[in-house]
Amino acid sequence: GDQNSSYYKIVALGAPGVGKTAITQQFMTSEYIAFDSSMDQSEHEKTISVLLNGVESTVEVLDGIDIQGDLEDIRADAFLVIFSIAHRDTFDTAVQLLQELRMDLGTDRTTILVGNKSDLVRKRKVTTEEALEVANQYEAKYTETSAALNHNVDELLVGTIDHIRYKLNPS
Ligand code: GDP
Numbered sequence: 001g002d003q004n005s006s007y008y009k010i011v012a013l014g015a016p017g018v019g020k021t022a023i024t025q026q027f028m029t030s031e032y033i034a035f036d037s038s039m040d041q042s043e044h045e046k047t048i049s050v051l052l053n054g055v056e057s058t059v060e061v062l063d064g065i066d067i068q069g070d071l072e073d074i075r076a077d078a079f080l081v082i083f084s085i086a087h088r089d090t091f092d093t094a095v096q097l098l099q100e101l102r103m104d105l106g107t108d109r110t111t112i113l114v115g116n117k118s119d120l121v122r123k124r125k126v127t128t129e130e131a132l133e134v135a136n137q138y139e140a141k142y143t144e145t146s147a148a149l150n151h152n153v154d155e156l157l158v159g160t161i162d163h164i165r166y167k168l169n170p171s
Contacts, residue, residue, distance in 0.1 A: 006055065006056065006057040006058060007057070007058045007059075007060070008057055008058070008059050008060070008077045008078070008161065008164050009059075009060045009061075009062070009075060009076045009077050009078075010059060010060070010061045010062070010076065010077065010078045010079075010080060010160055011061075011062045011063075011065055011074055011076040011078070011079050011080070012024055012061065012062065012063040012065070012079075012080045012082055013065055013079055013080065013081050013082065013097050014080075014081060014082035014083055014090065014093065014094060014097070014114075015083065015084075015087075015089065015090040015093040015094075017084070017087075017090070018082045018083050018084045018087070018090050018116055018117075019082060019084065019116040019117060019145075019147045020063040020064075020080075020082055021043070021044070021063050022116075022147035022148070023063075023080070023082065023114070023116060023145060023147045023153055023156070024046060024061045024063045025147075026147050026150055026153040027046070027048065027061060027153065027157050028041070028046065028048065029150070030050070030153070030154045030157050030158075031154065032050050032051055032052055032154065032157065032158060033048055033049065033050060033051075034049040034050065034051045034056060043064070044062065044063050044064025045060070045061070045062050045063075045064065046060070046061045047059070047060045047061075048061065050157070050161060052158060052161055052162070057161060059157075059161065062076075070104075071097075071100050071101055071104045071105065072104045072105065076109065077109065077110060077164045077168075078109065078110035078111070078112065078160050078163065078164050079101055079109060079110070079111045079112070080112050080114050080156070080160065081094050081097045081098055081101070081111060081112070081113050081114065081140070082094070082114040082116050083113075083114070083115060083116065083126070084115075084116055084117045084120075085115045085116070085117055085118055085120065085124050085125065085126045085131075085144065086117050086120040086123040086124060086125055087117075087125060088125040088126060091125075091126045091131070094113060094134075095134055098111065098113065098134065098135075098137075098138040098140060099138070101138075102138055107139045108167070109167075110160065110163045110164050110167055111138065111139070111140040111141070112140060112141045112142070112143060112156070112159070112160060112163070113131060113134065113135040113138075113140045113141065113142045113143075114142075114143055114144070114145055114156065115128070115131050115142070115143070115144040115145070116144075116145050116146065116147060117146060117147075117148070118144040118145060118146045118151065118152070119146040119148050119149050119151070128142075128144065131144075141159070141163065143155070143156055143159065
């Protein structure tokens, strides 16, 4: 088939320190990464080959986006809007980003709100319920991850790709 149809770009957004780099680094250890892939890896830009449901996709993951920049100019199939469940201000930034994405790009792009650092249970400042509510408001999915414990990170990668494929070809 068409080579371009299986090339996806995922962009991680969020306040500094929320775990954008940690999450995208964990993507590299996913069991879905094709073994034969020798892909480009730099600090903030990674290209990986993912084998999912028997279909191989090339996935470019970017985590070094300057959030002052124009979101319209970012070509992406999916946005991961990441915050830390232990840092209230990062949630505020995430809500702002969801708002900007909605205004600049509408709802045709896959958007996933990610509450990272779920291991910091006793430091939690943002409840699952309010994050879900905000995600619903912006027609985004919500998931909680711990890059530190590698919890739910594989699921995030796979869920994102599934969602991109679904949006491109609903059936
Ligand atoms: P970025 O600025 O968004 O790319 O954030 P980094 O990936 O550089 O992470 C910032 C800091 O948070 C680092 O010290 C990470 O080790 C730490 N960190 C990232 N993810 C987690 C997590 O899930 N749990 C905890 N406890 N720390 C994390």
